[in-house]
Amino acid sequence: RVGPRAAAAATSRKKAAGPKVAVQPGSPAPLGPTPLPCAGVNLAVATPHERVTVVFYTRESLERQQAAGEVELDTEANRTGDVWHCALDGEALQRAGFLYYAYRCETDAPEDLLPPPPPPPPLLLPPPPLLL
Numbered sequence: 001r002v003g004p005r006a007a008a009a010a011t012s013r014k015k016a017a018g019p020k021v022a023v024q025p026g027s028p029a030p031l032g033p034t035p036l037p038c039a040g041v042n043l044a045v046a047t048p049h050e051r052v053t054v055v056f057y058t059r060e061s062l063e064r065q066q067a068a069g070e071v072e073l074d075t076e077a078n079r080t081g082d083v084w085h086c087a088l089d090g091e092a093l094q095r096a097g098f099l100y101y102a103y104r105c106e107t108d109a110p111e112d113l114l115p116p117p118p119p120p121p122p123l124l125l126p127p128p129p130l131l132l
Helices: 004-012 059-064 090-096
Strands: 032-035 040-046 051-057 069-072 083-089 100-106
Touching: 040 090, 051 059, 051 083, 083 090
Parallel strands: none
Antiparallel strands: 032 040, 040 083, 051 069, 051 100
16 A cells, blocks of 8 residues: 555656666665775665665756666565665766765555655765776
8 A cells, every 4th residue: 555645756756767777685784885896886774665766866967856867676685674785886877977876765654654754865976996
């Protein structure tokens, strides 16, 4: 069951048609963005929501307040308890120009049980490690 606000948002939201970024399972710890030795980044966030999408922004798309790409995380591969996690290819992120990310968290719980969260500002992706 989807609350009225979530249902309205789901029907009015268009999927960002940006470049594809491969998603690996990643690690649930540590929380937040973590550079990986293979020039990637691990993202982990703790939330009890049923669906989590990582939304990407370029400098230009952020100014327009429009997502440049997004990846919906899989409940089997990208969730451990209440921690959602994924590993992303840093080179693919750079090629796409994705500099910022945010999370879209959705739930099927009745809306009156959840306080409306303020929208978080997009976060800066960490730079990939320098390979020498």
